[in-house]
Amino acid sequence: MSVKENTEFQPTIVAFCCNWCSYSGADLAGTNRLSYPTNVKIIRVPCSCRINPMFVLRAFQRGADGVILCGCHPGDCHYMEGNYHTRRRMTLLFSMLNYLGIESARTRVEWVSAAEGQRFVDVMDDFTAKITELGPNRRLEDLRCKKN
Amino acid sequence: MQEELIKRAVELMEDGTVNRVLGWQKGQFVYDITPAVFTSADELKENFVYNDFCGDNLSKYLKDETEKEGKVLVFLKPCDTYSFNQLLTEYKIHRENVYAIGIECYGKADVELLRRKGIDGILDVKNENGTLKIATIYGDEEVPMMEAMAERCVNCKSKKHVAYDELIGEDGEVLDSNRFDMVEKLEQMSAQERFDFWQGELSRCIRCNACRNVCPACTCEKCVFDNPDSGLYNKAAADSFEEKMFHIIRAYHVAGRCTDCGECSRVCPEHIPLHLLNRKFIKDYNELYGSFMAGAEVGQVSPMVDFTMDNDAEPSIVQKGGAE
Ligand code: SF4
Ligand code: SF4
Numbered sequence: 001m002s003v004k005e006n007t008e009f010q011p012t013i014v015a016f017c018c019n020w021c022s023y024s025g026a027d028l029a030g031t032n033r034l035s036y037p038t039n040v041k042i043i044r045v046p047c048s049c050r051i052n053p054m055f056v057l058r059a060f061q062r063g064a065d066g067v068i069l070c071g072c073h074p075g076d077c078h079y080m081e082g083n084y085h086t087r088r089r090m091t092l093l094f095s096m097l098n099y100l101g102i103e104s105a106r107t108r109v110e111w112v113s114a115a116e117g118q119r120f121v122d123v124m125d126d127f128t129a130k131i132t133e134l135g136p137n138r139r140l141e142d143l144r145c146k147k148n
Numbered sequence: 149m150q151e152e153l154i155k156r157a158v159e160l161m162e163d164g165t166v167n168r169v170l171g172w173q174k175g176q177f178v179y180d181i182t183p184a185v186f187t188s189a190d191e192l193k194e195n196f197v198y199n200d201f202c203g204d205n206l207s208k209y210l211k212d213e214t215e216k217e218g219k220v221l222v223f224l225k226p227c228d229t230y231s232f233n234q235l236l237t238e239y240k241i242h243r244e245n246v247y248a249i250g251i252e253c254y255g256k257a258d259v260e261l262l263r264r265k266g267i268d269g270i271l272d273v274k275n276e277n278g279t280l281k282i283a284t285i286y287g288d289e290e291v292p293m294m295e296a297m298a299e300r301c302v303n304c305k306s307k308k309h310v311a312y313d314e315l316i317g318e319d320g321e322v323l324d325s326n327r328f329d330m331v332e333k334l335e336q337m338s339a340q341e342r343f344d345f346w347q348g349e350l351s352r353c354i355r356c357n358a359c360r361n362v363c364p365a366c367t368c369e370k371c372v373f374d375n376p377d378s379g380l381y382n383k384a385a386a387d388s389f390e391e392k393m394f395h396i397i398r399a400y401h402v403a404g405r406c407t408d409c410g411e412c413s414r415v416c417p418e419h420i421p422l423h424l425l426n427r428k429f430i431k432d433y434n435e436l437y438g439s440f441m442a443g444a445e446v447g448q449v450s451p452m453v454d455f456t457m458d459n460d461a462e463p464s465i466v467q468k469g470g471a472e
Contacts, residue, residue, distance in 0.1 A: 099335065101346060103339050
């Protein structure tokens, strides 16, 4: 019996999810037995505005091919205004990354509420598909952080 | 102009308004000017200089100087006054300890541009009605000032002094310059072309940190780049990630506070066009959140710390995605 080797590119996706909405959204997807791509590695943060631009860069350094931030919908932030700050900061950060030649499709912000398990799955499906299409991140990688 | 400035500085020192002067000091050559503090009339007469190479923005030094006893006199060119205001906005300098004299400026020369013309061994440079008369060890040269002018001065954003106690010379206007042209050009390139452009520029960085040290917006007591635990504490970048990371973080940290004074690009020993990073941020928030000039007034709120709740009025590029 021959084993067919899987040579297809499997991206690593880092998803920063805020504790109050998006992380619960992911949880809801789980309890509803909805499956989302296993490429997505979730990191829980207290609020989307906790994400320092350094986190995003670090994720790329350590081998992420795409980074997505998820937070509560505008107006629903547990801390009232955190996601408004996120919106501005990430707009400018992503624009700068794009300016330096890192494709803008590799970075994204999405609002996912605690009740939107299905939306979480859809967002992750879509994002993973886009990154798979784009291929591996070569422009912001640190070779020393690669395993092989 | 130099004589006029010295005369006024001596007057102010003698009548007790100030007890020292922050100005420019002669270097070994006519073009290597250093910022310095003068405490006596004799020192001023001997070493103070104001010429076409006095590009240094003195406002950053006020952070330490205004902590000291007594008032300090400072000379500010129009673009320096923006940094001055921005530092006041951030409560970094004590206004009551400064006597600021605004001085007119018609653009400063960049010695590198002269060198690129093959002019070496410069002994002396004199500006005569817009022509630089250059004496070198190989003979005399003449270069129109316009051809030797630093990029930031060619694309000067303002000849208007936004802060001063006293003005020597003329006050000008805020200018409608072409400073975003190059940013636009880069924006129109493909992602690969942009990447190649920046790779070419940023890989030359030797991480001397001069761009950080000179920046009037970089005034943190403790800097992440000096923290051995941050992972950013290294000398020359080891790979393409580190090259970019330093520059993204540096530019991002001053976004909304950068007055586009151009000091970072001036001091870079590798001639990396750092202003193109700063201006990208400036251009972005001007376009997205309404025009904003850091330092134009004291007490402004930068768009980087501000927000609106209006989802339509906050144009957002973050969700667009889309491959390029
Ligand atoms: S980043 Fe450069 S242009 Fe901006 S304030 Fe600092 S030194 Fe001046
Ligand atoms: S001044 Fe130039 S070489 Fe030095 S750290 Fe800044 S960019 Fe790098």
